[in-house]
Amino acid sequence: MTIASSLPVTRDACVARDKADPLRALRERFDLPPGVIYLDGNSLGARPKAALQRVQDVVTREWGNDLIKSWNTAGWFDMPKRLGNRLAPLIGALAGEVAVTDTTSLNLFKALAAALHLQANGPGRERRTIVTERSNFPTDIYMAEGLAQWLERGYRVRLVDSIEELPGAVDEDCAVLMLTHVNYRTGYQHDMALLTRHAHAQGALAVWDLAHSAGAVPLDLHAAQADFAVGCTYKYLNGGPGAPAFIWVPRRHQERFAHPLTGWWSHAKPFAMSHGFSPCDGIGRALCGTQPVVSLALVECGLEVFEETSMAAIREKSLALTDLFIELVEATCAGHPLGLVTPREHARRGSQASFTHPHGYAVMQALIERGVIGDYREPEIMRFGFTPLYTRFADVWDAVAILKDILDSKAYDVALERGAVT
Numbered sequence: 068m069t070i071a072s073s074l075p076v077t078r079d080a081c082v083a084r085d086k087a088d089p090l091r092a093l094r095e096r097f098d099l100p101p102g103v104i105y106l107d108g109n110s111l112g113a114r115p116k117a118a119l120q121r122v123q124d125v126v127t128r129e130w131g132n133d134l135i136k137s138w139n140t141a142g143w144f145d146m147p148k149r150l151g152n153r154l155a156p157l158i159g160a161l162a163g164e165v166a167v168t169d170t171t172s173l174n175l176f177k178a179l180a181a182a183l184h185l186q187a188n189g190p191g192r193e194r195r196t197i198v199t200e201r202s203n204f205p206t207d208i209y210m211a212e213g214l215a216q217w218l219e220r221g222y223r224v225r226l227v228d229s230i231e232e233l234p235g236a237v238d239e240d241c242a243v244l245m246l247t248h249v250n251y252r253t254g255y256q257h258d259m260a261l262l263t264r265h266a267h268a269q270g271a272l273a274v275w276d277l278a279h280s281a282g283a284v285p286l287d288l289h290a291a292q293a294d295f296a297v298g299c300t301y302k303y304l305n306g307g308p309g310a311p312a313f314i315w316v317p318r319r320h321q322e323r324f325a326h327p328l329t330g331w332w333s334h335a336k337p338f339a340m341s342h343g344f345s346p347c348d349g350i351g352r353a354l355c356g357t358q359p360v361v362s363l364a365l366v367e368c369g370l371e372v373f374e375e376t377s378m379a380a381i382r383e384k385s386l387a388l389t390d391l392f393i394e395l396v397e398a399t400c401a402g403h404p405l406g407l408v409t410p411r412e413h414a415r416r417g418s419q420a421s422f423t424h425p426h427g428y429a430v431m432q433a434l435i436e437r438g439v440i441g442d443y444r445e446p447e448i449m450r451f452g453f454t455p456l457y458t459r460f461a462d463v464w465d466a467v468a469i470l471k472d473i474l475d476s477k478a479y480d481v482a483l484e485r486g487a488v489t
């Protein structure tokens with residue numbers, strides 16, 4: 068396939084850039100199917116090669132041979148905390164502040180409940196609103212609304228329609244500002260430190276969802292003075308389908324961290340089997356019940372890869388990849404009704420680039436047919452995630468060439484039925 072020679076870069080230049088890429092060797096740590104350009108690591112990260120050996124070991128040796136002894140001998144019981152400590156440096160957290168457990172939805176519920184509890188037992192006891200964006204990932208809003216309703220104390224979720232309106236919505240009635248740091252559709256990245264400072268100045272607490280940030284952009288929760296945070300491990304952290312999520316509770320809040328999901332894993336003495344709940348100290352308070360050990364074990368294979376590089380190096384390549392993609396799409400597909408919805412400003416951009424197209428769903432299906440896997444989000448948004456650990460500059464060039472070909476030849480079927488998962 069050829070693209071006009073007036074382009075900002077040639078394919079050869081992209082190949083040369085890949086040769087000089089300091090992260091080049093890390094692609095070898097992943098098993099990617101041949102002929103596929105995978106631009107959906109923001110939804111389900113690719114498989115680390117090590118995962119196969121690890122799952123075999125967990126299933127045959129730890130489970131099959133060592134049976135129940137493995138809770139102790141293979142460290143199953145401690146895994147949520149051990150993995151949390153390994154994840155901590157990626158988000159600017161300290162050891163003993165992160166647990167890998169449950170789902171993002173559940174962890175958000177716990178964090179939000181804990182934040183409301185802190186407010187209800189302090190100077191913020193009259194505050195009743197949880198402020199978030201209408202454009203937030205729906206489960207975050209559903210969980211907040213569910214919690215607010217079930218508490219039956221007059222709590223409500225206030226949905227804000229634009230970023231400009233956010234600061235004003237954090238008023239004297241706001242108990243918690245609950246935001247997703249990088250928007251799943253547009254890739255817009257909030258200024259965490261600025262908004263957290265604003266929330267605190269107004270007497271509110273700040274809870275952050277890092278689902279599209281962890282492993283994608285550098286994070287420093289302590290520098291931002293955030294109150295609580297949660298996030299996914301199956302997206303940019305490559306933990307595997309349905310891998311347990313994480314929750315961060317800074318030391319300064321741990322002693323007063325309380326939520327209603329008081330399962331036995333957060334009990335001070337779970338095996339005393341005693342009557343009455345008495346919470347343990349530390350991040351263990353964020354746990355609830357028995358964890359999916361096989362799935363949890365795979366999270367480690369994803370985290371290991373990050374220890375061979377830095378978030379600064381990942382960020383530098385991520386911005387270069389998204390810049391290149393945006394530049395090439397705009398240069399080659401200029402005649403088509405595409406609209407960039409991702410910020411051009413680096414500081415405001417996550418690790419994705421999203422374009423609207425009136426037939427976005429059909430165009431994305433045609434791309435997937437031709438081996439370029441991105442995804443589609445309502446309304447009209449084609450979303451392309453860029454994972455610097457395994458995405459090459461030449462992949463970007465090839466993906467845009469295929470996109471241009473599909474658009475020019477109208478090789479997409481506008482009458483396509485949607486699958487259950489888009």
Ligand SMILES: *Cc1c(COP(=O)(O)O)cnc(C)c1O
Nearest residue numbers: 170171172204206247251276278
């Ligand atoms: C992906 C994502 C989730 C997913 O939540 P689960 O409980 O894992 O299904 C939640 N929130 C945001 C912002 C996400 O991007």
